[in-house]
Amino acid sequence: MEAGGVADSLLSGACVLFTLGMFSTGLSDLRHMRIARRVDNVQFLPFLTTDVNNLSWLSYGTLKGDWTLIVVNAVGAMLQSLYILVYLHYCPRKAKVIQTKSTQRLSFSLTIATLLASASWTLYGFRLRDPYIMVPNLPGILTSFIRLWLFWKYPQAQDRNYQLLQT
Known part of the structure; x- marks a missing residue:
């Protein structure tokens, strides 16, 4: 050597x-x-x-x-x-989501936006064969899927601060 x-x-x-x-x-x-x-x-x-x-x-x-x-x-x-x-x-x-079994504190729209942005950048990096674009966006995809699972497991409760109108 x-x-x-x-x-x-x-x-x-x-x-x-x-x-x-x-x-x-x-x-x-x-x-x-x-x-x-x-x-x-x-x-x-x-x-x-x-x-x-x-x-x-x-x-x-x-x-x-x-x-x-x-x-x-x-x-x-x-x-x-x-x-x-x-x-x-x-x-x-x-973590309040698991403790309260409620996803009211999570933003569904932000979760979807993060998933779409991260996935599109990852695909763009894949298309260009550029790992410096692909790799940093993978955690966004993973955390979005975790949040989607939380939305599935703990669905948001409907707003109960209203009363139904009697007709």
Whole structure:
């Protein structure tokens, strides 16, 4: 193996090691939430932004075929998703749609618009064979289908603040 190859391998290993170390710092928050059974001062936004960042870099690594990017960001995305799930489990303000079994707080028109926009951009990217257009729009399609499932599972109740007119 030539000197450049060894240096590249060492640098790749260091990137993976240090980045996984950084991602694992959330394990202390995870431990705290599980022991305390509440979120206390644990912040949600860093988990979410890091997860989005990991998924973006994972997509890029996949497109590029770079296994260093793929491995480290797949592990990072799994850890961040785990942190998010535990946070949501112990957060006192749970998802209102599931808690109330009502989709009144969701916008059906926004769901349809998001699905159509994301699907059309994905198809456009597919037609151009441009993964940089396709991949970022896939989450919009996925989340739209999840919201449509919620509308199916928890249909919006009719407005009951009116009385029927007697004829």
